[in-house]
Amino acid sequence: MKKTSVTxxxxxxxxxxxASTVSRALNxxxxxxxxxxxxxxxxxxxxxxxxxxxxxxxxxxxxxxxGIVVPxxxxxxxxxxxxxxxxxxxxxxxxxxxxxxxxxxxxxxRVVHSLFSNRVDGIxxxxxxxxxxxxxxxxxxxxxxxxxxxxxxxxxxxxxxxLIDDFKCAHMATQHLIDQGCKRIAHLAGPTSLxxxxxxxxxxxxxxxxxxxPVDEELVIYNxxxxxxxxxxxxxxxxxxxxPDAVLCGNDTSALSMIIYLREIGIRVPEDFCIVGFSNEPxxxxxxxxxxxxxxxAFEMGQKAAELLIDEIEQKRIPENYQTIIMPSDLxxxxxxxKKLYD
Amino acid sequence: MKKTSVTxxxxxxxxxxxASTVSRALNxxxxxxxxxxxxxxxxxxxxxxxxxxxxxxxxxxxxxxxGIVVPxxxxxxxxxxxxxxxxxxxxxxxxxxxxxxxxxxxxxxRVVHSLFSNRVDGIxxxxxxxxxxxxxxxxxxxxxxxxxxxxxxxxxxxxxxxLIDDFKCAHMATQHLIDQGCKRIAHLAGPTSLxxxxxxxxxxxxxxxxxxxPVDEELVIYNxxxxxxxxxxxxxxxxxxxxPDAVLCGNDTSALSMIIYLREIGIRVPEDFCIVGFSNEPxxxxxxxxxxxxxxxAFEMGQKAAELLIDEIEQKRIPENYQTIIMPSDLxxxxxxxKKLYD
DNA sequence: CTGAAAGCGCTAACAT
DNA sequence: ATGTTAGCGCTTTCAG
Numbered sequence: 001m002k003k004t005s006v007t008x009x010x011x012x013x014x015x016x017x018x019a020s021t022v023s024r025a026l027n028x029x030x031x032x033x034x035x036x037x038x039x040x041x042x043x044x045x046x047x048x049x050x051x052x053x054x055x056x057x058x059x060x061x062x063x064x065x066x067g068i069v070v071p072x073x074x075x076x077x078x079x080x081x082x083x084x085x086x087x088x089x090x091x092x093x094x095x096x097x098x099x100x101x102x103x104x105x106x107x108x109x110r111v112v113h114s115l116f117s118n119r120v121d122g123i124x125x126x127x128x129x130x131x132x133x134x135x136x137x138x139x140x141x142x143x144x145x146x147x148x149x150x151x152x153x154x155x156x157x158x159x160x161x162x163l164i165d166d167f168k169c170a171h172m173a174t175q176h177l178i179d180q181g182c183k184r185i186a187h188l189a190g191p192t193s194l195x196x197x198x199x200x201x202x203x204x205x206x207x208x209x210x211x212x213x214p215v216d217e218e219l220v221i222y223n224x225x226x227x228x229x230x231x232x233x234x235x236x237x238x239x240x241x242x243x244p245d246a247v248l249c250g251n252d253t254s255a256l257s258m259i260i261y262l263r264e265i266g267i268r269v270p271e272d273f274c275i276v277g278f279s280n281e282p283x284x285x286x287x288x289x290x291x292x293x294x295x296x297x298a299f300e301m302g303q304k305a306a307e308l309l310i311d312e313i314e315q316k317r318i319p320e321n322y323q324t325i326i327m328p329s330d331l332x333x334x335x336x337x338x339k340k341l342y343d
Numbered sequence: 344m345k346k347t348s349v350t351x352x353x354x355x356x357x358x359x360x361x362a363s364t365v366s367r368a369l370n371x372x373x374x375x376x377x378x379x380x381x382x383x384x385x386x387x388x389x390x391x392x393x394x395x396x397x398x399x400x401x402x403x404x405x406x407x408x409x410g411i412v413v414p415x416x417x418x419x420x421x422x423x424x425x426x427x428x429x430x431x432x433x434x435x436x437x438x439x440x441x442x443x444x445x446x447x448x449x450x451x452x453r454v455v456h457s458l459f460s461n462r463v464d465g466i467x468x469x470x471x472x473x474x475x476x477x478x479x480x481x482x483x484x485x486x487x488x489x490x491x492x493x494x495x496x497x498x499x500x501x502x503x504x505x506l507i508d509d510f511k512c513a514h515m516a517t518q519h520l521i522d523q524g525c526k527r528i529a530h531l532a533g534p535t536s537l538x539x540x541x542x543x544x545x546x547x548x549x550x551x552x553x554x555x556x557p558v559d560e561e562l563v564i565y566n567x568x569x570x571x572x573x574x575x576x577x578x579x580x581x582x583x584x585x586x587p588d589a590v591l592c593g594n595d596t597s598a599l600s601m602i603i604y605l606r607e608i609g610i611r612v613p614e615d616f617c618i619v620g621f622s623n624e625p626x627x628x629x630x631x632x633x634x635x636x637x638x639x640x641a642f643e644m645g646q647k648a649a650e651l652l653i654d655e656i657e658q659k660r661i662p663e664n665y666q667t668i669i670m671p672s673d674l675x676x677x678x679x680x681x682k683k684l685y686d
Numbered sequence: 687c688t689g690a691a692a693g694c695g696c697t698a699a700c701a702t
Numbered sequence: 703a704t705g706t707t708a709g710c711g712c713t714t715t716c717a718g
Contacts, residue, residue: 005486007695018705023697033703050482053460054406055695058397058710065440065461073429074642079422086416086443090454095440095461097408100429111433117396118408118438139393143348256629282624286599288631299417350711361689366713374687398711401694 006047014043026051057119065095066309067115067123071103071152076281077298078126081150084302085124092310094121103224105130112136122146122309127154129224132193146312148305152194160308160322162301164329166196169294170203170248172331173276176292177246178211180339182274186219186244188233188254197250200278204248219244230254234261245273246337252277252284255291259336274337289335296329349390357386369394400462408438409652410458410466414446414495419624420641421469424493427645428467435653437464446567448473455479465489465652470497472567475536489655491648495537503651503665505644507672509539512637513546513591515674516619519635520589521554523682525617529562529587531576531597540593543621547591562587573597577604588616589680595620595627598634602679617680632678639672 008022015022017036025032025040043049057063066089070078082098089096097120101108108128115123116139123140125147134154140147141157150162177185187204190197201220208215218240223229230253237244249255255277259269267273269289277284277293284291304325312319351365358365360379368375368383386392400406409432413421425441432439440463444451451471458466459482466483468490477497483490484500493505520528530547533540544563551558561583566572573596580587592598598620602612610616612632620627620636627634647668655662 005695009695019695020697020706021704023695024704027697031703036703048485050456051460052401052462052695054397054401054462055710056697058395058401058712059695059697061710063397073426074419074422076417076419076422079417079419082441083416083443086441090442090450090457095457096442097438098425098429098441099433099439100426107433113393114433114438117394119395119397260629283626283629286603286626286630348711352711362711363690363713364688366711367688370713376687379687395711398694399713401696402711402713404694 005052006049007052008049010047011040011043011049014047015039061119063095063119063121064093065097065118065120066306066313067097067099067118067120069099069101069108069111069115069123069125069127071101071126071128073098073100077151077279077296080298081126081302081305084299084304085306086302087299088303088306089310092306094306094310101128101131103129105132109136112139116140116145120145121313122148124148124150124305124309125154126151127194128152129191129194146309148309150301150305152196155195158322160305160312160319161324162305162308163195163324163326164294164296165326166199167203167206169278169329169331170200171207172203173248173278173292173294174204174207175211176331176333177248177274177276177337178207178213180246180270180274180337182246182339184216184219184242184244184246185213186221186237186247188225188230188247188249188258189220189222190225190250191222200248200250218242225249225251225254227253227257230257231261234258247273247275249275249277252279252281252291252293255293255336256281256283256287259287259289259291269336270339271342274339276331276337280332285334292334292337293332294329295332297327301327348395349392350395351392353390354383354386354392357390358382404462406438406462406464407436408440408461408463409649409656410440410442410454410461410463412442412444412451412454412458412466412468412470414444414469414471416441416443420494420622420639423641424469424645424648427642427647428649429645430642431646431649432653435649437649437653444471444474446472448475452479455482459483459488463488464656465491467491467493467648467652468497469494470537471495472534472537489652491652493644493648495539498538501665503648503655503662504667505648505651506538506667506669507637507639508669509542510546510549512621512672512674513543514550515546516591516621516635516637517547517550518554519674519676520591520617520619520680521550521556523589523613523617523680525589525682527559527562527585527587528556528589528591529564529580531568531573531590531592531601532563532565533568533593534565543591543593561585568592568594568597570596570600573600574604577601590616590618592618592620595622595624595634595636598636598679599624599626599630602630602632602634612679613682614685617682619674619680623675628677635677635680636675637672638675640670644670 012019025037099111147159192198221233280295355362368380442454490502535541623638
């Protein structure tokens, strides 16, 4: 085992030239003649030279690395988003460091610091469910290190934002339930400190108002939208003296657990009760009844986020206007809300 | 905007001490008095000092970064595995760089080189579907940089391996189908250049032999196990003069597409036809009929991989014996193969 | 308990 | 077209 790697100095010594020439040649600098380039490259492969990116990073103050912070890596929406980021980043010569907040503010805070210390060239973030202050991002903001927020955004930063129109989607979904003949529509909401859940909530409320339907406080429950939370919520809804006949869920996971519970206790979906979810998780298509939901273009959002971030990194100057990009999304109507078919 | 960050030299100058003392203090070196440590730390937070990990990495020849190479980031098994790795790595002070091969050998080769150039302290790998040569890993092997392989492993390396017993699982699944009364059991296999699919195939064949059932070449199809591949395969199986009455699928995705197709054309599952999948994707539990499948402990495998890798990184010496860890896995019997209930 | 000095491997003025 | 030199920010012998 060699004690240490072969460096540009080793190549330089061997060829009786300077290290800078070697460096230039390997970076394809036009100031070096083709002949020397060839000579150097041949020797490099012969000796198995591999560039030390760390040294280059330190010197150039650029790491060609971008950091991603998401709540949970193994949620389909996020993993697909990450896949889109990796796709674009790799082709542009960037590495991707991932970290998950586990929906905990404290962990988010720590990973953001860690990414900063690792001098990533920029970060792409969807904040945790607990996050309601955003000081930790000043680390990046103060140094004008590019950030892109997606899905759950931190407000008030000079950064690109990639979103879907949660308000419109929830509005469409609610209108759809009304059109199907649902009379009392409930909503299972996530924390409204987050733009996404706030938007969904407001879209729901607005659709009710537009249709002159009463807004009943009992019909809105807030929680973290896990499978257990979905179960708790549906039980609570059904216990009301005047229970709902439909629920718009803040995500598919809670929608799924409601559907399973309703099936168990013999309430037919969609004949007796309608459900709409959010995010189009893979299972929502194949469960019986298939869950009506909102499609979010996760992969494309990831690609777009990476493009915007890398553009900002590479044109060092600060963009004059930061964009808020609303990605296309749509309501997928499936069995779980297709009540009319059974009337 | 500050032109450059605050460094240990800035702190040193301010306090009229040397940079080495500052460095030691910040690293909690016992040779520094508590008083100076306090003084330095106070100033550090006051000036918003953030350590430059890159510089430290260059100096110490350690990056505290591990690389992951998987076929596809947004497959549940892999994203959950990654989540497990991140969990352990973060707590141990390591970053995680992810890259996906997209099941392409060429991309795998490129990302492995890129991870090497970034001087990751070790890598965790599941190879691509196309991979059948393994020279690119010599980059790491030659320098004794730790590697851990999981799921789809590269043979013949001095490295820990984390697996499930594919042979046994496929054997159990096949036996289960036989016990349910299936007479002609087919197998949809992945490339047998990979240990996983080879093991599953052999387990299937062995179970047939043990039960003195004939092995019919027509009943085995090889492909890439996508949703389209599953569809192609089931159609092909059904076209045989003597078609099967069950399929053991190499993964859940192909099992799912078979189930959907069978439902469409009116063949009842499990009454007329049984299906077993592999990997316990989230959808397999909720589809109707729910898919019998093999549970792999993805998160725990990720944790274990990270532990083994970090252990090997930190005890610089080479382990005398590399482990092949067989993780527990089991057959989950669900509706798609519960034929006896209907007899 | 603290300081001086060297160097990790590379790049980029500034020379020639 | 190539060489010289300095330095990115940190750690770490060696000295005191």
